[in-house]
Amino acid sequence: MEGLTISQVAKGANVNIETIRYYERRELISDPPRTESGYRKFPQEVVEDIKFIKRTQELGFTLEEIKNLLAASNHKNFRSVEMHDFVTSKIKEIETKIHDLHQMKTLLEDLAEKCPGSGVSKEECPIIKNFKGVN
Template sequence: MEGLTISQVAKEANVNIETIRYYERRGLISEPTRTESGYRKFPQEVVEDIKFIKRTKDLGFTLGEIKNLLAASNDEKFRSEEMHDFATSKMKEIEAKIHDLQQMKTLLEDLVEKCPGSGISKGECPIIKNFKGVN
């Protein structure tokens, strides 16, 4: 029987064996065939799929999104319009997060400027007072 063992896949994809098992349980990679003695035998393509998962995960995609991206990339009936719509939606989500983070940064800059840094009690700290909603 041709194929790679789980340890070979782990080595080639630069992940640990538990990561492969986790991806398998989550449906990100398909369950491999097994030898008569029960050992998994993965196709070579699974290494590329795991590398794909790692890259997209590092970019901040959720496992659900990654599952959909993998399905689209492996689909014979690939539709670029769907990929375009997905990417556009993800960009809008990222822009909203950037906006929220910028607001948070501005608030913290203001609070840090008001905070003397030392010599005040917890009850006088402008940062804690703001977070508790106390003026």
């Protein structure tokens, strides 16, 4: 039986073995066939799938989103319209997060400006007061 051992996959994808096991449990990669002696033999493609998973995680995709992306990219009846819809939705989500982060940054900058510095009790600290909803 041809295939890669789990340690070969780990080395090829630059991850540790526990990462591979975790991806198996989350069904991001398929459970590989086993040899008669019980060793798992992974197909070569799993190395590229794991690299894909790691890269999309770095970009901020959830594991469920990655699972769907992998399924779409590995499916014989790939539909680019579904991929376009997914990406468009993700762009809107990112824009909302950027907007929310910008608002948070503005609030924190304003609070930092109002902070008198050392020597203020927590009851008088404008940052704590704001977070507690006290004016």
